[in-house]
Amino acid sequence: MQTHRAKRVEITIEAVMQSRLTDALNKAGVTGYTVLPVLGGSGRSGAWNRSGQISRAAGMVQVVCIIKPERLDDLLDGAFSVVERHIGIVTVTDCDVLRAERF
Amino acid sequence: MQTHRAKRVEITIEAVMQSRLTDALNKAGVTGYTVLPVLGGSGRSGAWNRSGQISRAAGMVQVVCIIKPERLDDLLDGAFSVVERHIGIVTVTDCDVLRAERF
Amino acid sequence: MQTHRAKRVEITIEAVMQSRLTDALNKAGVTGYTVLPVLGGSGRSGAWNRSGQISRAAGMVQVVCIIKPERLDDLLDGAFSVVERHIGIVTVTDCDVLRAERF
Amino acid sequence: MEQLFSLAADNLISPIILSFVLGVAASLARSDLSIPEAVAKGLSIYLLFAIGFKGGVSVAAHGIDVKLGMALLVGVVLSAALPLIAFGLLQVMTQMNRLDAAAVAAHYGSISIVTFVAASSILESRGIGFEGYMVAVAAAMEAPAILSALWLVARGAGGQSKGMDGALMREIMLNGSIVLLVGAFFIGWATGEEGLAEISSFIVSPFKGVLCLFLLDMGLVAGRGLREGGGILRPGVLTFGIVMPLVAAAIGLGAGLLLGLSTGGVTLIMVLSASASYIAVPAAMRVALPEANPSLYLTLSLGVTFPFNLTLGIPLYVAIAQAVTGG
Amino acid sequence: MEQLFSLAADNLISPIILSFVLGVAASLARSDLSIPEAVAKGLSIYLLFAIGFKGGVSVAAHGIDVKLGMALLVGVVLSAALPLIAFGLLQVMTQMNRLDAAAVAAHYGSISIVTFVAASSILESRGIGFEGYMVAVAAAMEAPAILSALWLVARGAGGQSKGMDGALMREIMLNGSIVLLVGAFFIGWATGEEGLAEISSFIVSPFKGVLCLFLLDMGLVAGRGLREGGGILRPGVLTFGIVMPLVAAAIGLGAGLLLGLSTGGVTLIMVLSASASYIAVPAAMRVALPEANPSLYLTLSLGVTFPFNLTLGIPLYVAIAQAVTGG
């Protein structure tokens, strides 16, 4: 089956920042993304989890964008402007996609 | 630690199509998969999210299959038959797995 | 934008084992991870899903760790000690990360 | 007329309607107020269980009416026929393509159980009785409309529709809402007043309050639909969303009189005819007609027709039913 | 005998049982009816809180019975001993391997709190009183069975079992259900009738209705288990799922008489003995004996023994307890 090279960018970020991140992505011309819930995690600022976390304000989400490789830099610049001062992780993976006309 | 090459296929699809997709995967001989919930997203058909989406019918899920590289085409053919007329994203990533005998 | 090579390890495991896994990761020096919920799945031990699974004890979660490539083996050894006798899947993917100082 | 206005005004300042209005307002103002999906589903399970159970108890109390079978049949016919009328109206009033028109039509043949619940709640407040088996009629009207719509599509563009496969058919017939409604109806029937006494402080007393919270959620969802999909509502489409329930209510009125139902029963069959589905049918359409535009049918059903029925439609239908049946 | 039948029939057409039946039927028919996980967990938190609280209030009202300590001790002994009997029966009646048999045995030593709740609800309807501290006995019987089962495994295949580590021990003792049940018991005890008056319209009046919805969910889950794991139930295994509760109830009867409990108390200790765990023990087994087959113990406990106790077992135990205690 015919596939096409693409980049998969996964941004783990605090839920309160989600709309700011997607706004920034939109501005960077990235209009396709999927948001996954996050149950908990651990990092330099300690461990947390959703049921029983000290504040329900502090949940995180994972925003996944599949994009054409040539648009990666725009996306990362856009995302970075939001993630910069906040906790959060950005990873980029190579992938292949079906139906490239969608991206 | 000994690892083995495999493919990781991630299919984001409407929740109403989930059972049809997994049936098609089973028919294509793919019996191992994991389903992740999706909170929301955006694409050519606009943005949506779970709490407050216009219909609770419209949620999506992400189906993840790890398979041996040589079985990729069967899987993609099976998945494509379901995804074809529906909205949905299919990505393929190279990965390594522990305990290859499981796949 | 400057990125750095890293490994993305995804471990799908029964929810009852989550704390044992993260303890083992901590012992192996891995203190950063994110936990995603899993809705359902299928494997050699059959299919299950969260609402309507035969026992609510049997849910699974996905633990994602981003680490420096050189620390991969420690992580896998730590994870394997827990996963060994239990059902569960471990995959490793190459990725690039922003802000490598965080890992 | 005056009476109608006061009825409508009374209706409008009830906690139930105002909760819906609050939801719409919060959504339009882009507040982050939201009811978790699991809670909203929990509330709807409660409402379906309670309304089904009470219907069954009422049938147990009044004995099986010979009209029950007839009413079910009429319900099925209404549900199957209304999409054809809706489809005709859409072709006259709007420029929708066949596929979208068929998908929208399916929604208007089927029913909205919350509209039904709100109406029966209002009937109860006003002390207007109704046949307990109307709940079963509601269940019977959920699915046939879908078949009509798929037939409309198949008759037209041919290859466009995957048609109705067995799996989809089973999914529609056994969808959770129908099973719960009908199941609770039978439980109520079997256990009767005695069963009701055991659980009435769960399913009767708090009912209206739960309905408020549920309508708050509906308002949030409808408001969000309007905010995002409102642009899609050209004048013709919008008009359809208000004309269609009136036309359907008139047909429902005829059916109710034909069946010789009580005032409340006539009201409820008007309400069922006038209401449009927003859960079962959209899900079926995503499977069977994925190319049809979901914003169109969802915004119309949930953003236009539902609020119309809830605020103005129901009091109007009550007033007409009272006038016509002399009840 | 006649009385027993009428008792069973009465029991069978209660909303509670019929809700369970509805759930099983919906599941077997592959309806997509489901109760969100969060809601089901919310319902069970409500039930545990309410039953614990009411038990505590009852102890506060009647004073601490000298038998309380004895009853707890007997509960622990029952829980630890029943797995040995279950294990023996399994080796005679089935071809299960040691590991699976031990895992199944653990479930039958422990208890099902919903069965307990359903039984106390039936006792209340019939106006049969029982000792408030039976709730504490229920809590005491949750865990010891697990230790017995692990001991059975360790004694056998040796290296197979990781045995009981400290973390698992703590997890079992402090699992949410036990903590909530015991905690609510103490709150009820401390605040007494006065505390109950403050919250009785939350924990008393709607209790049975909530139980209906919870049993609907249990039915859905049990039905799904039967649908998927039913094939695993060879005749011998199936028979065990019905014989074991009867044997355990008989032993519970002896224990109850020994303790000199009231009719209701004897019934409840029979119910606790006869019921099998389906939450705490499965979770512990997944950690401690991951090689044991979960379909086996879950299908048996939830798909066979739970429905048996709910429908036929409880009325039987009530009748026997009444006959024997003359209550």
Next chain:
Amino acid sequence: MEQLFSLAADNLISPIILSFVLGVAASLARSDLSIPEAVAKGLSIYLLFAIGFKGGVSVAAHGIDVKLGMALLVGVVLSAALPLIAFGLLQVMTQMNRLDAAAVAAHYGSISIVTFVAASSILESRGIGFEGYMVAVAAAMEAPAILSALWLVARGAGGQSKGMDGALMREIMLNGSIVLLVGAFFIGWATGEEGLAEISSFIVSPFKGVLCLFLLDMGLVAGRGLREGGGILRPGVLTFGIVMPLVAAAIGLGAGLLLGLSTGGVTLIMVLSASASYIAVPAAMRVALPEANPSLYLTLSLGVTFPFNLTLGIPLYVAIAQAVTGG
């Protein structure tokens, strides 16, 4: 004094407080007891809706008090001013940096609606009336504190703060809790006693019971915070968490007397002043001051000040208000 002790003791052995204590204990013992996030959110939606509605009904019953406008204004001023005092105290009592101190200060200017709910619940038990519009005052006090805190930061380190952008401002003003509280208040106001009668068996009778479960969850969350973040609480910080509510309550007392409120009203404005936010403000701080340490402000607000107010603070404020107003 004696009376105060007995009041505190009475308060401490209520189901509400003991549920909170159970939650804290379960958490500290590392039990896995937890309330699903969706259920906890559902409970808080219920509480906000009920308390807002009842406030509105009370205003409808007593007519609009001329003091309503004044009270709102005073509430806004208190909320804006208290952070400055908190900030000052923090600089004297602790070694916190400006940013953390400002973030903590914002929490103490804003309010905790559950503390308010618990206090009004206790007032009702004691038959002490209060102004219905205090609910609106609570809503008015949520946000201004955030602006003060951001101003403190901007005045200081300069570039550190992104300041207040329009989006954040709208988010804070239209956050779900405020919208629901105010919306329900208006619904209650519009529908009055008649509306209340329709839904009182949902929002009045089970209220205290729901509050118990909600406080159980709060206890679990607070206990977890203490377990994980407790180490951060140096003596100075800890002392602040108890001194600040007392200082704020004293200021609130002055405000209440100035406004000429009833005994209950004075108590509630003391409670609002003394309580610290743990939902709206933390979320705003994560957006506006991401560098501030969330463990610090959350542990302090939820792990120290909330339990203090709930157990000792409220009875103290009631006693003082009674003594001062002679109520």
